[in-house]
Amino acid sequence: MADKVKELISKCLQARDMAYCPYSSFPVGAALLTTDGAIITGCNVENASYGLTVCAERTAVQRAVAEGHTHFTAIAVTCDVKDSFVGPCGACRQVLMEFGSEWTVYLTKPDGSYKESSLTELLPSAFSPAHLAKN
Numbered sequence: 831m832a833d834k835v836k837e838l839i840s841k842c843l844q845a846r847d848m849a850y851c852p853y854s855s856f857p858v859g860a861a862l863l864t865t866d867g868a869i870i871t872g873c874n875v876e877n878a879s880y881g882l883t884v885c886a887e888r889t890a891v892q893r894a895v896a897e898g899h900t901h902f903t904a905i906a907v908t909c910d911v912k913d914s915f916v917g918p919c920g921a922c923r924q925v926l927m928e929f930g931s932e933w934t935v936y937l938t939k940p941d942g943s944y945k946e947s948s949l950t951e952l953l954p955s956a957f958s959p960a961h962l963a964k965n
């Protein structure tokens with residue numbers, strides 16, 4: 831497992847290098863670990879119509895689902911901020927919550943050091959698919 835985490839961290843750092851961010855110059859990389867051990871990466875993809883920008887985490891999720899993966903155990907996220915561990919934006923937290931609350935989020939610095947968190951910690955009292963079934 832430790833090796834898999836290392837690989838996940840390394841893949842999210844590589845994904846950050848693929849970011850298309852000519853407007854913000856703020857590259858972000860993400861790497862999802864599926865329950866069957868696959869790693870799917872994503873980067874932020876910006877647009878001249880700024881609001882159409884897609885975050886790295888959501889790029890990774892869309893890509894994973896399109897490739898047949900909907901069960902995840904972890905996501906690693908990184909950007910160029912060196913002095914603090916940066917978490918996914920609120921919209922991305924909600925998108926991750928769609929696929930379960932009990933997975934691990936590795937907030938990763940550019941040097942590869944990381945802080946482990948859970949999705950529930952990052953998005954407490956979340957709205958989730960389970961609530962739709964309660965009506």
Ligand code: THU
Nearest residue numbers: 854856858874885886918919922
């Ligand atoms: N961004 C992400 O890719 N993920 C986040 O969780 C926060 C923000 C991107 C969007 C935009 O391209 C750039 O970072 C600056 O906001």
